[in-house]
Amino acid sequence: MIVNSGSARWEGGLKDGKGALSTKSGALSNQPYGFNTRFEGLPGTNPEELIGAAHAACFSMALSMILQEAGISNVKIETTSEIGLAKTDDGFAIKTAHLNTRIWGDGDKAVIEDCARKAEKGCPVSKVLNAEITMDVTVA
Structure with missing residues (x-):
């Protein structure tokens, strides 16, 4: 481990x-x-920003592996993950994680989108988040 x-x-x-x-x-x-x-949006970081960066990085790495396995070449991936923090009855909770990814690659667009859906569910950070995880995919 x-x-x-x-x-x-x-x-x-x-x-x-x-x-x-x-x-x-x-x-x-x-x-x-x-x-x-x-x-309040002042300079510095916060836990949600760090989780978003980790989620985007993990997803992109997982996607690159899945694309490679599918025979997609010349891959470039740009991803953001927006982490939604909401007030609840007992404090605050991370409620959403929205992936927005743009993918370049030589191969069928439908195959690339399918690979992205697999990575969305399969990357380790997606698995650890107890939140609704959604995604927008753009294949360029």
Whole structure:
């Protein structure tokens, strides 16, 4: 089993507190986050943004494998994942993850779209999200 990790430090209350997060690889090191970066759009990151980046990256890698197995060549994939955070009766919950992917490749468009649907359901991050996951596909 491959194990990777991220870490976070938080000081203070919810609205006046500040945090920093890091990844095991060092790609992120003491990246600031807080209430204002999560709910007010100020500079810094937030958990949903990071989940979106992870989801887009995982999906794109899974799709490249599935396209290769289907014989699609000259592949280029650009993907975003929009993570929807909503207020619920007991706080907040991630309710949606919407993939938007644009795919270039030499092969049948219907086959490419089918491969994208397989990757949507099959990538490990899609599997871990307990949210409605949707997607728009554009084959260029």
